[in-house]
Amino acid sequence: MTTPVDLSMNETPYPPLPSVRRLVEQGAGQLNRYPDHASKALVGAIAGHLDVPPEHVLVGPGSAGLCQHVIAGLDRTRGEVLHAALSFEAYPLLIANGGARPVPVPMDGFRHDLAAIADAVTADTRAVLLCNPNNPTGAVLHRAEVEAFLDRIPPEVVVIIDEAYREFVTDPDVPDGIDLYRGRDNVCVLRTFSKAYGLATLRVGYAVAGARVGAASRMAGMVFFPGGLGQAAAVASLAADATAELATRLADLAAERRWLAQALTGYGLPVAPSEANFLWLPVGDGSAGFAQRLGEAGVLVRPYPGHGVRITVGDRPANERLLAAVRETTVSPVP
Ligand SMILES: Cc1ncc(COP(=O)(O)O)c(C=O)c1O
Incomplete structure (x- = not known):
């Protein structure tokens, strides 16, 4: 059969890029070594690639792992995290592992219902998850509506924009989460090397957020992640x-x-x-x-x-x- x-x-x-594959093969001889626990080269490469300060970049075990760390690192006096339903099926688990209660907000057709999400924010809301493009429906949110939504969200509530599929977007009206993060210290953008870059098995994701989000999330993160091969492969993936x-x-x-x-x-x-x-x-x-x-x-x-x-x-x-x-x-x- x-x-x-x-x-x-x-x-x-697509198979790994030849330059990335070569590095991983060479790295096989170094498996006895611990990775750089601060992922300095990778953080520097991402910061340079996006033109953001390195202290605003967090790296971790896939964007799913980071999502959990970010939620765990936010204001724990607030117990709820809002997410759209139908969206990434791991969100309820990641939210619960981050020490919060998942609150699903029904979709408007294939898309997030931004008005309903904003209406669902309470004094107990720790964060809101937006998935753009949305898994599994493939739908996108556009710049003007996301900006209007962000204007409605209280500054104490962190908006986590999961852009795991951002690189596949061709619609010019879809906002780049990094533009939304600039000037808003309650926006946290999640991205990954798993999808477009094809490194899913190496588990490398990153978050870009201001100091308020980043500091506590670093403490909530696991040490020695990503591993050395993942760090090297991700750095090579950002080369020209x-x-x-x-x-x-x-x-x-x-x-x-x-x-x-x-x-x-x-x-x-x-x-x-x-x-x-x-x-x-x-x-x-x-x-x-x-x-x-x-x-x-x-x-x-x-x-x-x-x-x-x-x-x-x-x-x-x-x-x-x-x-x-x-x-x-x-x-x-x-x-
Ligand atoms: C929306 C979304 N976010 C995050 C992830 C997890 O990606 P990673 O491999 O970076 O943990 C996925 C994986 O399917 C996803 O669909």
């Missing part, structure tokens, strides 16, 4: 040659996303507009069965029972396998 194609994890289909290669890959992926969305629509499936490296098919009650049938046909996708199915954009051969599996199966779209 042929190996299944895995389009369930939002991974990049790697950045140029990344831009080519991102353009290819955006083209593939358009192509795949069109092909799936051609099969009568509902496909939501996506600015990430995955597509959201809101097939409602058909989700679990659809995902199961695709799995039986050798293509793994992520069902959200009752809501939809999330399909990662793969390379062309993987996407062709998906389309072949779709042809073999059927689904009843929500009316």
